[in-house]
Amino acid sequence: MERDQLQQLFRLLAGNGYRVVGPTVRDGAIVYDDVASIEDLPSGWTDEQDGGIYRLTRRKDEALFGYAVGPHSWKKFLHPPVIRLWRAQREDNGFQVNQETDEPPKFAFIGVRSCELHAIAVQDKVFLTEPHVDPIYQARRQNVFIVAVNCGQSGGTCFCVSMNTGPKVTFGFDLALTEVVEGERHYFVVEAGTEKGEEILGQIETAEADAEARLKAEQVVAQTAAQMGRQLDTTDIKELLYRNYDNSRWDDVARRCLTCANCTMVCPTCFCTTVEDVTDLTGEHAERWRKWDSCFTLDFSYIHGGSVRTSPRSRYRQWMTHKLATWIDQFGTSGCVGCGRCITWCPVAIDITEEARAIRETDTKKGS
Amino acid sequence: MKRRRRPKLAVWKFASCDGCQLSLLDCEDELLLLADTLEIAYFLEASSAVIKGPYDLSLVEGSITTPADAERINHVRRVSKFLVTIGACATAGGIQALRNFRDVDDFIKIVYATPAYINTLEHSTPIADHVKVDFELRGCPINKHQLLEVISAFLQERKPNTPAHSVCVECKLRGIVCVMVAHGTPCLGPVTHAGCGAICPAYDRGCYGCFGPKETPNVRSMGRWLGSLGMSEDEQWRVFHSFNAYAKPFRGFSPEVNEKSNDQG
């Protein structure tokens, strides 16, 4: 598929009632937002990432997906940061509660990475596992059309290879693209993952990818896998963390950690929320709002008399142990997909792979 | 609607810029409803009518800087059932608390030709240093939506939703690109109390801390990082010593001497 045909895909999706969202450049970063055409994509841009640092830079070519992942993740569409759950009105001798009835849009995601597909799969487990299904997540999730992209380049903080979540997309997409830029030639190798995907693809005139193109696409992914910016040894990680609740490394990281919650906000799997019960001045009208929350706030663990996790040490420990260990007990998978966002967007460059390594190195009960 | 006696509202001013009480008048859409819900009993900026206390809800703006005000706040407390301080002046001493770090006589000489006429205290102090405060609303200035939230919460006897976490949380909820990570712009968001809606990062500048310290702020680590972004020690000192200079975790900040290796340990 050529660049122009990608444009056609945008039109088809919009024509089919999808709200097309994808990567675009804003305020010095590649964010996910509405995209009307391929003009809105970050053509020729890439990102340089390291702990606490993200910079947009120009590429030598005009690749559309030549960057890693930015500050946003798809969870902002599937699991909205702020949403009203219901409204209530005081009535004679009581009140009446009205559920929200707004129909969410049908989203088409453009440019979903393998780690992000894994992150979505992780949140599926959180929100779509019986007996309780989150209707807000479900309504958005069930209609989404996913155009995935195989990563052509890894970011400075990525470690999907360690987490077994990339860089090649293997499931969960309707269409998957591999972008190939070679001199003058710039094309995409497309693979359909679902019938929905086939159907849309069928409406675009594309040439069957030849063997060479397929090989090129394979090479792109293999190259990326070899470039990982970070590594994390996951051997027995759960047991490791379970026996290291008292490791002094937690004190060390607490001296640096700002408990600002950025890591949890940017994490594509973090799902925690709080609710705010509000009223207007008349007191006749009440609403409940749900907002993303984080285990780094004091209110998060507040029970009458004080917060359970008052020390920054215990809050960092909660976050990292949840991501890498308790998650496995809860959902049968790691809560970390190796996207590297928490490393890049931590204002003071705290690095989960580094902290995990430090714990492993100082594991007093090694082998026990 | 069950109509109770309307609670009496009083608004008091101490050393301040008036901005926080103006926030109440800036609620253009709610002002008349507010006056209907509460009896505005004492609010000199808005009304000549003064109704006697006691007052159910007192909003106090400004810091204590004169001996007379130190007396007056005791009176305010006595006539107030529920006392809410509004703004950085009232909750942290305000910008004028910068005097607390220097000799106030020098300050007087700089501004006034005849210093003898000026009767002022050495320190500008928050209201809570003088009397019991029931709730503190942060900000320089306060956010009017938060003010309405506090008043609505008071009326319903519930806890106001004014989270004490970092500005970063608001910043991320809005999907703003972090100016510190993406642009290298120093930002106090990670140690600053939420409430403004992360406006500075939304306008492409670093947060300058006008809502004061968040819960458990790690100012030392913040300072170290600001240093690594190129802020001099003097700049670091200044950035923590502005509108909430006298708020404890900021007050005590002193830059660490920059070691060669900018390690994060």
Place this chain on the structure above:
Amino acid sequence: MSLEEHAMSATADLMTPRVFRVRRKIRELRDVFTLVLEPSGPTEFSFAAGQFNMLYVFGVGEVPISLSGDPGQTQILVHTIRSVGAVTRAINKLKRGDAVGVRGPFGSQWPFEKAFGRDVIIVTGGLGIAPLRPAVHQLLAQRESFGKVSLLYGARTPNDILFQKEIERWRGRLDLEVEATVDSAPPGWRGNVGVVTTLIPRAQFDPATVIAFVCGPEVMMRFSVLELEKCGVSKERIFISMERNMKCAIGFCGHCQFGAAFLCKDGPIIALDRVQTWFGKREI
């Protein structure tokens, strides 16, 4: 409605409070009261001993509160509440006929099926007896299914003993061992003085098979567990009821995590062996 849609609207219902009315309010202690609620329209509900509801006071907020009534009674919801903060105070102000929002019931229950044919020891302190009252009712209702049943209860002072009349009634039964103790007593108190753990070694139960139900302040549970273990009760037979902040009560908000457990769905009642990694550690 497809099955999928059904599941969805079912959860949506769990996210929205239903309106109940206060039928009765009973003052138990200075700051503790029992609220009897009834549905404001025809609604079906049932609950199991140990479960809790989220109670919402219009315009004030919502808090988790255990069911403290007899699970056999399906027409009413009974809650026993200590007034400590904004929401519980607001609940305390409710009068007969006032509306309350209810979501629930949520959470796990006391494991009766595991206790069939065995001794049961109940160790509780303070308000911890509230979620155990339904359990006692159920044990008594099926009394012949269990071995020896003992109820050990600690309170701060004689004036803090909750459900005093009922406890007296239970104490009068021959098929139930009831012991109460207080931390400190005025002269004239003829009962036990000391912490509740001191009652454990004296209670009659077979440590090799007994099932223990423990509920109370976290410190109290910690020491009770130590004592039970000392007597030879193994972890998988000790059930504790844990408390953490809760917002959604259906496992989405993350607040109630205690190690790997979501206390709103894996708990509040949980076997000690499932949380032994975390139980007794600080700031979990």
Place this chain on the structure above:
Amino acid sequence: MKSRTIKVDYLARVEGEGALYVRIKGDRVVDVKLKIFEPPRFFEAFLRGRHYDEVSDITARICGICPIAYQMSAVHAIEDAFEVKVDGQLRALRRLIYCGEWIGSHALHIFLLHAPDFLGYDDVVGMAKDHPEIVQRGLQLKKAGNEIMALIGGREIHPINVRVGGFYKTPSKREFEPLRESLARARDEAIEIVRWTATLPFPDFEQDYEFVALRHQDEYPFNEGRIVSNKGLDITSFEYDDHFTEVHVKHSNALHCILKERGAYAVGPLARFNLNFDKLSPLARHEAHKAGLNEVCRNPFQSIIVRSVEVLYAFDEALRLIDEYEVPDRPAVAITPRAATGYACTEAPRGLLYHRYQIDDQGRILDARIVPPTSQNQKTIENDLWGLVPQHLNLSNTDLTSRCEQSIRNYDPCISCATHFLKLDIERE
């Protein structure tokens, strides 16, 4: 001889804390004091040693009612020191945000502080019961002004987007669309308000004032212009200190500013209007005429009409600026600090606001001087009372007191940079 004292311990409906003291012996006024006891906050002192880039945020905190004025005078004075010129759309945006502040501040004064005097109410809430439409209109106007500030500045009080050299971020054209609509609606309302203020009852009272304001060759003044007066003054901000001086009087924590040569003078809407009538927009001029204002208005009570004319003008100007807006290439011009002293006056809603900064080559402030409009008007306010009281000796004490307060409010004194009444003592000798 009978003598009485009019004493107002806390002036109400003014911004900040002040008191009034008037002593009358028979039919002679023997003492007038506008006391300002708003506690001193020492801005000039703690500005020393701060960085030039902090000044606009810090000085904004002098006054919550007109923070933009402080920011504008500060950035212009500093740019003067660094010899930087900010023009084009960045200059236009500064005018635009200033329009927002004029509207917000004037609307506050007209409806919430001053109009209740004319109609005999304690406050706007009382007034709203009998004149609901007027009050609603007023609040909507105020809101429209605040919207301008919030959009460009980030928030209405102590905006965060103003900096030396321009802004941190400039709005896109699209962001102005909804604002444009509400401003267009508000402009129509503002016309009604000019007409309405003209119907208020005004006492006959005129004095021979020296009016001082900025005058710019092309425009009604906000940020630039020469300082001129109806008595021949015509200087630049650089010369301000040569012609004006501040005196510290015992009864006040605010400094009184006077013209070295001629003493008291008046700044503010009346002064601006009288010296710049020709620069108003045709619509504003037209409505001013219809409202019965001539090119020169010497009745300070009519300042309420002048304020509403300025509100109308500000809407007109804001709409013009929005229509001509193009996103500038960069949000701010580059700054290189140098050791120098910079001077600037801008037109705060209440009048001329002078800032002077001496800066070192690192961009640190060595010395700062700030003269707010209210200090400049203080003497004139007292003079008005000297003139007004003898004319109204027949009034009861209560009525005379209200008249005095109303007369003070003519100047919209901002006591934080100068607001209020509690107790009235009448002493008879």
